[in-house]
Amino acid sequence: MEYLNASNSSLFARTSVDELVSSTVLGLCCALGVPGNIAVLVMLTQHLKEDSFTPKLMLSLAISDLLSLIFLPVWIYALLNGWVFGQGLCKLFSYVVYWSLYSSVFSVTLLSVQRYLQVLYPQQWAKLGRKGQKGLIFGIWTSSGALASYALYYRNVKKKKEDGFLRCYQDYKNKQEQIVVLFIETLVLYVVPLFSMLYFYYRLHQRINQSASFRSPRLTKLAVRIVVVFFVFGTPCMINNLVLMAMPWESNTSNNVTGALFFINCCVNPFLYAFSARALQSKRKQHSDQPQQNETQSAVKHF
Template sequence: MQQENCSNSSQLNDALPVYKASSAVLAICFVLGVPGNLSVLVILVRRLKENSFTLRMMLSLAMSDLLTLLPMPMWIWSLLHDWIFGFVACKIISYVEYCCIYSSMLCVTFLSLQRYLQVLHPQKWAKLGTRGKNGLLCGIWILSGMFASYAPVQRDVGCDQHGFQYCYQHFRNKTEQVATSLFEILLFLTCFFLLVYFYYCLYRGVNESPFFSSNRMTKLVTRIVLAFFIFGVPVTIANILIVVAALLENEMLSVTADLGGKISTALLFLNSCVNPFLYTFSLRQLQRQSTVTETLGPTLQNGA
């Protein structure tokens, strides 16, 4: 289908600035995030012989972020022109991206759980053993694949409501749209509150120890939580607006929410650029913290 068969000039004039802004953000994500995550992968692969679960979790996170960012040129082209890559590519790329975004989200959440157990409850963490830890990693990818299963079903190539031929999310009815948005809202809120809870317990346990206090760790945890919140909240707000627009059957609000969703999704990809700096480049500090706190394990557990 050609663009001239889709275009509505008034809608295109309204939507084009948002599409250009989204494509600019995606371009920044690609230019910064791909080299950053590739560097992280090289560093982590060289250190895999250390047999550290933290390293394997960060490797999984870097792979998720890299796979999320690699299709960016295709999305940028489709935002500025049309989707020319076909129906099958639309579904496959959408599934891979959703799967990797959910995997990244779960990796970040499980890292907070892992740090909490390893530092404050090292004996419980040790009981998991190698099989249990590998099971956690496999579970993250299996859950991510399950969570993303709706993506290829809902993806279609055609004219979106702004007049572009696009690989877009097509809902059969309002119920499906509301259910999808509510699922994404619930998943983000669950991961965010778990992240905050485990890092808060870790922070409290470490800093209540009379032997050790780490301002660096406090700053690192604050940055992790803020990054997760800042990049995840716009998408959640857009989903809330989509639900409200669908329930009220407000077409104008629906168009606004859709445009806001495109920008917030582009911002979400920035998180894949920030993750290497927050986690891998802070790995030395986390490992130093782990060594000290594990030495003080019994004291910390009493303090917690």
């Protein structure tokens, strides 16, 4: 018992507040996000044979979020006790997490593009067909895999001077390499997706409001929630990236906390999309009973 108490005291003495906060946030994300995304996968498998592209894209989103969340127990343990899993698993796990994060963000962005095209250009979207839809999803995963490949090169296991733990982290040779990687992350994972969602959902909102026969407050609320959640939990991480690019030093505290916040997106996504889809389906059924439907209604029904 004395050894256990001493060991525990040593652990808490070497564990900072930000590491405890970050590990708690990651633990909650894992506890809520994993079963949530599994529930989404089960629910969506019943709709894969439908012509609508939305269930397939939501399935891609759920898989990518699940992949990023199931490895969180490993990162939580490493955050509190150091990395003990070797160099190879450091690179592999990091690559899978980055791959899933890129594909998750791309899936969310493509959902906004899809909804925009279905309402404003339904005939052009219909020409895409099933092969085109499969090509888009394939493109999401292949491009995400390519963009995440830098993790295989830069991720290394080294002992940190601050706490004496072995850490699996981005090991850049110089400041220029760090700036390039962080700039690409900020641009691809945040700036382009955020402004794309803002534009496409705003144009979608305009078109729906112009139709006197079809107004969907649920759709408007869902779009607003999507953008707000992405902005709230993505902004701290990207601000941290900008600070790291500008400053000659970096803070483990900011890296840990902002990185943990970014994972909340993967936890919240299933509740935003799949569970909100039930409300949208009831709205679709109401409009299917009307004798006259215009082209905009027909497109929005596919949500």
